[in-house]
Amino acid sequence: MTEYFEVHGRDGAARLGELRLDDPVTTPALVDEVVDDAGSLWARERELPEGAADRLTILPHRAFPPGTREPVRESFRVDHPEIDTPSAAVVSSEEARDVGADAYLLSDANAFVGHASAFTDAIIRTREAIPADTALYLSGVATPRNVATLVYAGVDLVDAKKAKVRGAEGFYLTSEGERFLEDLRELPCACSACQQPIAEFGPRDCAEHNVNALRTELRVVRERIREGRLRDYVEGQARHDQWLTAAFREFDQQYGYVEERAPVVREAELAAASGDSIRRPEIQRFAERVTERYRTEFDGPLVLVPCSATKPYSESQSHRQFHDAIQWRGHLASMTSPIGVVPQELELTYPAQQYDTVVTGRWSADEKEFVSAVLRRYLQRNDYDRVIAHVPPGGYTDICETVEPAVDADFEYTVADHPTTDDSLAALSAALEGEEAYRKRTREHRIVRAMADYQLGEGAGAELFPSDEIQTTSRYPKIQIRDAEGEQLATMVPNYGVLSFTTAGARKWAESDAPSKTVEIDEFVPHGSVLAPGVVDADEAIRTGDEVIVSGPKAFGVGRASMFGSEMRESTRGIAVETRHVDEL
Amino acid sequence: MSKPTPEVYERGRGMDAHNQVMRDIRAENDDSYDPHEPTRVWIDEDNTPDGVYQSLTIILNTGGCRWARAGGCTMCGYVAESVEGGSVSHEALMDQIQVALDHEAEEADEQSGLIKIYTSGSFLDEREVPAETRRAIAETFADRDRIVVESLPDFVDREKVRDFTEQGLETDVAVGLETATDRVRHDCVNKYFDFADFEDACAEAREAGGGVKAYLLMKPPFLSEQEALEDMQSSVRRCGAVDGCHTVSMNPCNVQRYTMVDELFYEGGYRPPWLWSVAEVLRTTTDVDAIVVSDPVGHGSDRGAHNCGECDDRVQRAIKDFDLRQDPSVFEQVECECEFTWELVLEEEQSFNTPLAR
Numbered sequence: 001m002t003e004y005f006e007v008h009g010r011d012g013a014a015r016l017g018e019l020r021l022d023d024p025v026t027t028p029a030l031v032d033e034v035v036d037d038a039g040s041l042w043a044r045e046r047e048l049p050e051g052a053a054d055r056l057t058i059l060p061h062r063a064f065p066p067g068t069r070e071p072v073r074e075s076f077r078v079d080h081p082e083i084d085t086p087s088a089a090v091v092s093s094e095e096a097r098d099v100g101a102d103a104y105l106l107s108d109a110n111a112f113v114g115h116a117s118a119f120t121d122a123i124i125r126t127r128e129a130i131p132a133d134t135a136l137y138l139s140g141v142a143t144p145r146n147v148a149t150l151v152y153a154g155v156d157l158v159d160a161k162k163a164k165v166r167g168a169e170g171f172y173l174t175s176e177g178e179r180f181l182e183d184l185r186e187l188p189c190a191c192s193a194c195q196q197p198i199a200e201f202g203p204r205d206c207a208e209h210n211v212n213a214l215r216t217e218l219r220v221v222r223e224r225i226r227e228g229r230l231r232d233y234v235e236g237q238a239r240h241d242q243w244l245t246a247a248f249r250e251f252d253q254q255y256g257y258v259e260e261r262a263p264v265v266r267e268a269e270l271a272a273a274s275g276d277s278i279r280r281p282e283i284q285r286f287a288e289r290v291t292e293r294y295r296t297e298f299d300g301p302l303v304l305v306p307c308s309a310t311k312p313y314s315e316s317q318s319h320r321q322f323h324d325a326i327q328w329r330g331h332l333a334s335m336t337s338p339i340g341v342v343p344q345e346l347e348l349t350y351p352a353q354q355y356d357t358v359v360t361g362r363w364s365a366d367e368k369e370f371v372s373a374v375l376r377r378y379l380q381r382n383d384y385d386r387v388i389a390h391v392p393p394g395g396y397t398d399i400c401e402t403v404e405p406a407v408d409a410d411f412e413y414t415v416a417d418h419p420t421t422d423d424s425l426a427a428l429s430a431a432l433e434g435e436e437a438y439r440k441r442t443r444e445h446r447i448v449r450a451m452a453d454y455q456l457g458e459g460a461g462a463e464l465f466p467s468d469e470i471q472t473t474s475r476y477p478k479i480q481i482r483d484a485e486g487e488q489l490a491t492m493v494p495n496y497g498v499l500s501f502t503t504a505g506a507r508k509w510a511e512s513d514a515p516s517k518t519v520e521i522d523e524f525v526p527h528g529s530v531l532a533p534g535v536v537d538a539d540e541a542i543r544t545g546d547e548v549i550v551s552g553p554k555a556f557g558v559g560r561a562s563m564f565g566s567e568m569r570e571s572t573r574g575i576a577v578e579t580r581h582v583d584e585l
Numbered sequence: 586m587s588k589p590t591p592e593v594y595e596r597g598r599g600m601d602a603h604n605q606v607m608r609d610i611r612a613e614n615d616d617s618y619d620p621h622e623p624t625r626v627w628i629d630e631d632n633t634p635d636g637v638y639q640s641l642t643i644i645l646n647t648g649g650c651r652w653a654r655a656g657g658c659t660m661c662g663y664v665a666e667s668v669e670g671g672s673v674s675h676e677a678l679m680d681q682i683q684v685a686l687d688h689e690a691e692e693a694d695e696q697s698g699l700i701k702i703y704t705s706g707s708f709l710d711e712r713e714v715p716a717e718t719r720r721a722i723a724e725t726f727a728d729r730d731r732i733v734v735e736s737l738p739d740f741v742d743r744e745k746v747r748d749f750t751e752q753g754l755e756t757d758v759a760v761g762l763e764t765a766t767d768r769v770r771h772d773c774v775n776k777y778f779d780f781a782d783f784e785d786a787c788a789e790a791r792e793a794g795g796g797v798k799a800y801l802l803m804k805p806p807f808l809s810e811q812e813a814l815e816d817m818q819s820s821v822r823r824c825g826a827v828d829g830c831h832t833v834s835m836n837p838c839n840v841q842r843y844t845m846v847d848e849l850f851y852e853g854g855y856r857p858p859w860l861w862s863v864a865e866v867l868r869t870t871t872d873v874d875a876i877v878v879s880d881p882v883g884h885g886s887d888r889g890a891h892n893c894g895e896c897d898d899r900v901q902r903a904i905k906d907f908d909l910r911q912d913p914s915v916f917e918q919v920e921c922e923c924e925f926t927w928e929l930v931l932e933e934e935q936s937f938n939t940p941l942a943r
Contacts (some may be wrong), residue, residue: 037935040807040808040809040812040935040936040937042768042769042772042773042807042808042812042936043766043768043769043808043812043815043816043936044766044768045768058937061936061937062807062936063807063935063936063937063939065806065807065849065852065853065854065855065936065939066849066852066853066854067848067849067850067851067852067853067854067855068849068854069606069609069845069848071601071602071605071606072599072602072603072606072845074602075598075599075601075602076599076602076772090937105937106937107936107937107938108852108854109938110853110854110938110939110940111852111853111854139935139937139938140933140934140935140937140938140939140941141938161933161934161938161941162941164929164933165926165929165930165933165941165942168923168925168926168929168942169893169923169926169942170922203922203925203926204925207929
């Protein structure tokens, strides 16, 4: 059972945690100063340590270095007795398992750190074997350059051992590199150790600087986690070492692991500034949900338009002009890299509203391939008689032309040079001549159902909010959904483009056939939040930030998930759900 | 610390596992060797209780260690150098001795006073070296001053030792004790006798008028640099305190092919000890009542004891100098920046993050 570690915040697989010592340590962090090693059982018998409330005690261990074969591990494996104070267990990533410790230290880290696929395998294997709310500790491997990626992958605790030893060996470490001290012409740092002439700067100073640099980098990383922007940082910083770039790419290939940990909503901007942004789980998930959960209800033509830098798109000048030409006579969807296709109903939905990309007008082959694939899937799922491609020549039209042969709808192109010229806009308007305009009520109902599909699963919108059972009030983007009697069921949250339920709405959801995201709790009435130990069960599909039903023998309510589903089930500490409305039963 | 299983049972399981793995690793080697050639022969200088002698060292190919055929020690690759089929005849063994004598005649100006015979097993095990061969070899070298023969403690029997002492040879049995710590010998080295057996062997050798030269292994797998250093300091002291054990040869582990150590090394889980650690043990045990020497094999290479690459030869020379003079001041004359790294490694390295530096 985890008692002395708690996860307070998540940013993908990275966590902001607390090592609950007398003087708590905010993680990810260096733990050199707070760790006590009870010693190796290879060398001698050891007493069971008492531990201390102000220390993380590493339980007596027989560490298996990398390369130790299975029969040897099997027969020399030791028990990890539980102690009443903060404890860490030494295990090999080859056979990580739950032994009731607060933290797990991997004895084979120096073999897989430095090798992207081995690193990815080891971290995922370990994370899946140990409880989600325990800390993962890698000793003797962290450097200022690799620590952001270690944390990004899910490592919570590191130490400065490697940085010190590299300093002693004459290697000057920074977040962007490693240089031989003798080759430096200038100290590229202003930390306390570096406040001296380079001629007087020796290995001891270098060791001290390296530790300072590692501490600094960890501060940057912690702040990035708080902001929800560690990935944006890693995409850039990891470029300084090939294996680090390879490592986060390897994680992108482990979609199950990263998607489960990626929050469904964030307030923060998502910087799509590199070719790797396309493979972020948030981006992939949006494309997946748009092409597998969402289904258009519009029967008029589809109007494909280019995205805009301003978000939401509808507030941009170009989209206002498109709108004036379309006049609700077509279903608007934006084509964009790296998101793919954004139907107008989901223009607020994370990350469609939050991403910011680098605009040059040049499309990479990867971008074209991705957007083509999304558009193809979108058009194969949704039947449109006509597709009006109001997009500028170049990348956009290349994509349309690639997709056209694979789908039934005919493409009509209405832009000669630029989409916002008078001629283009006139052509767009002309193409829609005679098409029926949608009514506001219809549009609003469709937005609500689209969000429900996106958020809860395919068919959820039709199940929960059929037009003959609901009415919408208030103005977009703060639409309120009420039943026929006027009782409020849900509200649209403009910041992320998702629905937030009332208890009445949650009851309707719970009783419906819509895919459920339910957290079953014990016999209590939560006030403000549900803590992990109170969770009896939770749906696998729940993601951090998801709207969830909270249901127990004494209470029924609704809230927002602070963890993902399996984390709720495994954890013994931490907030599982921030509840919004709770009815006592 | 709670123990779910009795120590004996636990040891048995560990031994089975080590043996199983070592057998598998050794099976990857398909080389075999000519039973009429010794594995290696060389001329050197050695410090003995009677002073420094020119020595002729012969690694006899006897078909190898029986223990190694069961699996054997985690660091020992010598079995890989044994013959196919496993046993070597009296005639073939005597041919090997002749090759060694020819080598000596060719390479050295005079006969070596000291003969050292190793078998990568037990010279005193009659399944490896028949009694007839043992006696013939004793006769062959009767005109020398001293002889060292290698054996596990189980085979050290006063009658066998007497075969040599009766020829007027000062006789030492070289025992691969590896460490005085039973736990480390069993679990890290996978060598299955106890320190008490070593003490018994010393007593047997003394009965026949011989002595014992203990061979220690610095830094078997699974230990940190500091643990390895402490294990050697205490082992040298405990050996020196045993009657009959007049010499301790403390040797850093090197990475030999087809061993568990080699696999750990390859995967990044093992580094041979620092030469500074070797020097430190020698420097801090000069008060022990025994000759303490070390012969780092492959010093300076990744697979042998090494420092930073800059100072390896200098430190090695100091160690060899110490071997002959037993004077710790030889170490005051070598310095290198990498001592700071070594000190940090001693301080910071634990078995769960070893090696911290290459």
